[in-house]
Amino acid sequence: MKSFENKMRAPKGIEPESWFIECYRRNNGRPLKVLLGLYKGNYYKFVLAVLFFFIKHACVWVLPIVTANIINDITTKNPNVVQNIIMYTALMIFLIVLNVPMNYLYVDYKSQATRYAETGLRKALVLKLQQLSISYHTETMSGKLQSKIIRDVEAIESLSTHMFLSILNIALNIAVALVVTISKSPVVFLFFLVTAPIAAFVMMAFRTRMKESNKAFRKEMEETSARVMEMVELIPVTRAHALEKEEVHKMSAQLLAVAEKGYRLDLIQSLFGSVGWAIFQIFQIICLGFTGYLAFQGDILAGDITLYQSYFATIVNQVSAVISLVPIIAKGFESITSIGEVLLSEEVEHNEGKEILENVEGEFSFENVHFHYKDSDKNTLRGLNLKVKKGETIALVGESGAGKSTILNLVNGFYLATNGRVLMDGKDMSAIDLRSYRKHLAVVPQTSILFSGTIRDNITYGCGVVSEERLMAAVKAANLLELIESLPDGLNTVVGEHGGKLSGGQRQRVSIARALIRDPKVIVLDEATSALDTISEKLIQEAINNLAKDRTTFIVAHRLSTIRDADKIAVISAGRCIEYGTYDELMEKQGVFYEMKKVQS
Ligand code: ATP
Numbered sequence: 001m002k003s004f005e006n007k008m009r010a011p012k013g014i015e016p017e018s019w020f021i022e023c024y025r026r027n028n029g030r031p032l033k034v035l036l037g038l039y040k041g042n043y044y045k046f047v048l049a050v051l052f053f054f055i056k057h058a059c060v061w062v063l064p065i066v067t068a069n070i071i072n073d074i075t076t077k078n079p080n081v082v083q084n085i086i087m088y089t090a091l092m093i094f095l096i097v098l099n100v101p102m103n104y105l106y107v108d109y110k111s112q113a114t115r116y117a118e119t120g121l122r123k124a125l126v127l128k129l130q131q132l133s134i135s136y137h138t139e140t141m142s143g144k145l146q147s148k149i150i151r152d153v154e155a156i157e158s159l160s161t162h163m164f165l166s167i168l169n170i171a172l173n174i175a176v177a178l179v180v181t182i183s184k185s186p187v188v189f190l191f192f193l194v195t196a197p198i199a200a201f202v203m204m205a206f207r208t209r210m211k212e213s214n215k216a217f218r219k220e221m222e223e224t225s226a227r228v229m230e231m232v233e234l235i236p237v238t239r240a241h242a243l244e245k246e247e248v249h250k251m252s253a254q255l256l257a258v259a260e261k262g263y264r265l266d267l268i269q270s271l272f273g274s275v276g277w278a279i280f281q282i283f284q285i286i287c288l289g290f291t292g293y294l295a296f297q298g299d300i301l302a303g304d305i306t307l308y309q310s311y312f313a314t315i316v317n318q319v320s321a322v323i324s325l326v327p328i329i330a331k332g333f334e335s336i337t338s339i340g341e342v343l344l345s346e347e348v349e350h351n352e353g354k355e356i357l358e359n360v361e362g363e364f365s366f367e368n369v370h371f372h373y374k375d376s377d378k379n380t381l382r383g384l385n386l387k388v389k390k391g392e393t394i395a396l397v398g399e400s401g402a403g404k405s406t407i408l409n410l411v412n413g414f415y416l417a418t419n420g421r422v423l424m425d426g427k428d429m430s431a432i433d434l435r436s437y438r439k440h441l442a443v444v445p446q447t448s449i450l451f452s453g454t455i456r457d458n459i460t461y462g463c464g465v466v467s468e469e470r471l472m473a474a475v476k477a478a479n480l481l482e483l484i485e486s487l488p489d490g491l492n493t494v495v496g497e498h499g500g501k502l503s504g505g506q507r508q509r510v511s512i513a514r515a516l517i518r519d520p521k522v523i524v525l526d527e528a529t530s531a532l533d534t535i536s537e538k539l540i541q542e543a544i545n546n547l548a549k550d551r552t553t554f555i556v557a558h559r560l561s562t563i564r565d566a567d568k569i570a571v572i573s574a575g576r577c578i579e580y581g582t583y584d585e586l587m588e589k590q591g592v593f594y595e596m597k598k599v600q601s
Pocket of ligand 1: 138375376380398399400401402403404405406407
């Protein structure tokens with residue numbers, strides 16, 4: 001493994017993650033330059049790969065010459081024919097055996113270069129995704145990003161292999177065939193120059209037709225698989241409404257359509273396949289007739305006919321290969337552009353040069369804060385004023401869409417105020433290094449985000465080594481002890497994908513334990529809306545109270561019963577704070593909060 005890591009090591013002075021981003025920036029809009037840039041420091045690996053390819057492939061180029069020479073020796077009754085046959089046979093065996101180690105070396109160097117670029121690009125994308133702002137991620141579908149990291153990088157890897165190796169290999173193959181031909185017979189060379197490209201283009205024209213019908217069939221298959229998925233998902237509804245017959249009928253029609261496309265594809269494929277093959281053979285026969293005639297005239301030796309037959313086939317196949325590379329290259333360049341959309345995005349959080357916080361007290365002041373989301377034309381927050389003292393718990397309540405989660409996003413620093421100021425410990429949030437601030441912040445989101453490790457991994461996420469004592473203290477305070485003791489593997493229980501093996505309430509308590517163990521100064525808590533039974537609610541409430549103790553806590557509360565213990569309650573409406581005070585004060589006031597409470601109880 002170590003030696004592999006050495007092979008993948010970046011050339012001196014290059015750190016792939018940042019270099020690849022820089023390479024995109026310098027060559028913006030010039031995909032070929034970007035591609036070349038990705039291999040900076042690794043070009044020699046491609047040169048070596050081409051050299052080994054040349055040696056490995058020598059047997060293929062030499063064989064037609066050897067065959068022709070043997071036939072010529074026999075037909076011209078060369079007295080050294082036996083020695084020559086032995087020499088040629090030995091040479092061919094040597095070249096064929098050499099093919100194996102040379103092929104290994106060729107793949108080794110080629111793969112080192114392309115895998116390095118592939119990994120570097122993925123690392124650069126991962127780094128950039130971690131730098132991009134939350135608003136970028138909110139707006140970009142995760143499936144798209146996944147496709148860039150997996151499929152576009154794959155397409156670039158394939159583009160590199162073809163650009164740097166296939167094209168060189170093709171050029172070498174054609175050059176060898178033409179050089180040998182011209183040195184032996186300029187007339188045959190001219191014949192090749194005219195007929196080989198025509199043969200290749202005609203063959204490719206037929207292959208393109210095949211591709212079109214292949215595409216139509218693939219699309220119909222994709223449609224079918226989507227319909228099957230939909231049908232399976234709908235089965236409970238279909239059965240409940242006794243619509244089985246209709247569904248079977250619908251699917252049968254779709255399956256028939258696939259069969260029809262498949263049948264047409266079979267016919268077209270066989271027709272164009274055989275026509276393409278026949279055209280190639282006709283050209284080969286013309287070549288045979290032409291060289292046969294030249295041999296009859298005494299212009300070339302009889303044995304050279306086989307040589308020209310092989311080289312003609314090589315040239316036609318190589319020209320076809322160039323034509324078939326065109327879509328791969330187009331796709332690769334498109335993928336370079338697609339990755340550039342992420343790597344060149346300016347939507348990053350700018351922390352450089354801003355004040356780095358060592359300590360956070362947790363005092364907040366919202367001063368006439370206005371905020372609007374990028375793609376929204378109206379302000380979500382419209383002159384919000386709010387003061388939160390150090391260690392205070394403030395509950396945000398209000399109708400759906402009032403702007404409560406938006407306020408939490410400003411406290412997280414995920415978004416900055418469009419107008420007005422959000423001050424933290426008297427410092428404007430837009431002037432501080434948010435990464436240093438977030439070291440003192442913990443977030444308990446509405447839907448707890450767990451990953452597929454153990455409960456222990458999920459609680460200690462990002463904390464490094466944590467003492468068992470500290471971990472158990474967090475577990476206890478988050479009211480998780482009873483649950484963990486009831487599990488056979490305790491803290492080492494695997495929670496499944498997204499924590500799917502735990503209930504909603506349990507997941508939230510794991511989230512609370514994760515927040516507790518970080519011992520933060522500021523807590524942002526978006527209460528789960530899902531209905532919980534009274535016992536779960538009580539367990540969570542206690543856990544929240546333990547978490548909030550002596551820490552500045554912002555809670556978006558959906559169940560008004562849970563905020564009795566909050567120090568202050570802010571009623572948010574249309575992006576403003578319209579009522580503010582303790583629970584008792586607001587109840588006494590008999591205003592909006594009082595009315596809301598009355599509806600919920
Ligand atoms: P709820 O109680 O339903 O969660 P909320 O009070 O937390 O609501 P917010 O989520 O802050 O409300 O949303 C306030 C307004 O901002 C809504 O009108 C919403 O549609 C809009 N909004 C929220 N997020 C975005 C976004 N990323 N882009 C554009 N508009 C957004």
